[in-house]
Amino acid sequence: xxxxxxxxxxxxxxxxxxxxxxxxxxxxxxxxxxxxxxxxxxxxxxxxxxxxxxxxxxxxxxxxxxxxxxxxxxxxxxxxxxxxxxxxxxxxxxx
Amino acid sequence: xxxxxxxxxxxxxxxxxxxxxxxxxxxxxxxxxxxxxxxxxxxxxxxxxxxxxxxxxxxxxxxxxxxxxxxxxxxxxxxxxxxxxxxxxxxxxxxxxxxxxxxxxxxxxxxxxxxxxxxxxxxxxxxxxxxxxxxxxxxxxxxxxxxxxxxxxxxxxxxxxxxxxxxxxxxxxxxxxxxxxxxxxxxxxxxxxxxxxxxxxxxxxxxxxxxxxxxxxxxxxxxxxxxxxxxxxxxxxxxxxxxxxxxxxxxx
Numbered sequence: 470x471x472x473x474x475x476x477x478x479x480x481x482x483x484x485x486x487x488x489x490x491x492x493x494x495x496x497x498x499x500x501x502x503x504x505x506x507x508x509x510x511x512x513x514x515x516x517x518x519x520x521x522x523x524x525x526x527x528x529x530x531x532x533x534x535x536x537x538x539x540x541x542x543x544x545x546x547x548x549x550x551x552x553x554x555x556x557x558x559x560x561x562x563x564x
Numbered sequence: 565x566x567x568x569x570x571x572x573x574x575x576x577x578x579x580x581x582x583x584x585x586x587x588x589x590x591x592x593x594x595x596x597x598x599x600x601x602x603x604x605x606x607x608x609x610x611x612x613x614x615x616x617x618x619x620x621x622x623x624x625x626x627x628x629x630x631x632x633x634x635x636x637x638x639x640x641x642x643x644x645x646x647x648x649x650x651x652x653x654x655x656x657x658x659x660x661x662x663x664x665x666x667x668x669x670x671x672x673x674x675x676x677x678x679x680x681x682x683x684x685x686x687x688x689x690x691x692x693x694x695x696x697x698x699x700x701x702x703x704x705x706x707x708x709x710x711x712x713x714x715x716x717x718x719x720x721x722x723x724x725x726x727x728x729x730x731x732x733x734x735x736x737x738x739x740x741x742x743x744x745x746x747x748x749x750x751x752x753x754x755x756x757x758x759x760x761x762x763x764x765x766x767x768x769x770x771x772x773x774x775x776x777x778x779x780x781x782x783x784x785x786x787x788x789x790x791x792x793x794x795x796x797x798x799x800x801x802x803x804x805x806x807x808x809x810x811x812x813x814x815x816x
Contacts, residue, residue: 475598496600499711506704507600510607 476525478504482512483520488563490522570746572626574753577789579619580647583637585668586612587804588655597658604704611697618690638808642798643791650733652797659712659719660726666705667730670766671737672698674759683751706770713774728779736786
């Protein structure tokens with residue numbers, strides 16, 4: 470019997486209309502259709518979602534952790550880039 | 565036979581099909597070939613047991629005696645179970661479980677489509693709620709039949725064996741007797757002959773795509789609807805009923 474594993478897929482779930490898809494986790498499946506079915510069973514069985522995206526994990530391009538200095542640190546000392554001086558009106562959700 | 569008796573019997577047949585198949589699938593819990601499929605199979609099991617609960621609740625109401633859905637599920641003896649023989653067949657390998665599910669899902673899908681138009685509002689409502697689940701079950705099992713049939717030499721050989729074996733039980737799905745005639749006259753259910761051709765057409769399409777063969781002539785077995793079961797049901801019930809038999813009236 471073959472020990473070869475099915476490819477890994479990343480699963481993104483939209484929890485309700487108007488929100489964006491969020492990474493929910495990953496799973497194994499032999500093709501895209503099976504990945505959607507498995508994602509439905511693994512990640513939405515307690516009605517967590519209204520839409521599913523799956524992406525084969527090896528198609529995801531990730532940033533290099535060793536470059537986290539040049540990539541992210543310059544943003545730390547620039548408080549003026551954060552909208553911290555605005556009052557968020559009541560009734561605005563998902564901010 | 566009165567209409568009430570016929571209705572009760574019909575509801576029990578529906579409930580038992582779902583209960584017994586649901587229990588069979590639950591046996592896969594923790595034993596699935598992969599984690600994802602383990603969860604998928606137990607999901608199907610929960611859907612089916614949910615359907616059984618609804619049929620049993622309505623049956624208990626129709627009967628009007630002092631029995632509830634748990635009594636009906638757990639406290640009857642083997643000969644009082646009226647499920648078809650197909651659903652009580654053992655799980656075998658994953659391929660056999662899939663073939664059994666496939667043959668049943670296609671039937672349930674067409675049946676529930678008809679039951680949506682039932683004159684009995686309760687039956688129509690249960691069918692409407694369940695058919696969404698059934699359509700997913702059907703997609704799941706059909707896709708797997710294609711993958712395994714048109715898969716490796718080994719998977720093809722195994723599902724073909726299971727299909728040949730389980731095709732002995734398809735005619736019983738369309739079994740009808742006095743119960744069905746009485747309810748049919750009242751517009752509560754339809755004649756199963758109305759969708760039998762469609763059933764064989766639907767499964768044939770998937771079987772062709774899976775490069776499998778449905779045996780042309782196959783000895784057909786029945787008896788389940790009359791309570792005459794294969795040897796497997798007794799063992800299944802022993803496990804299913806253990807808690808209620810050992811600790812009568814226990815509640816979770």
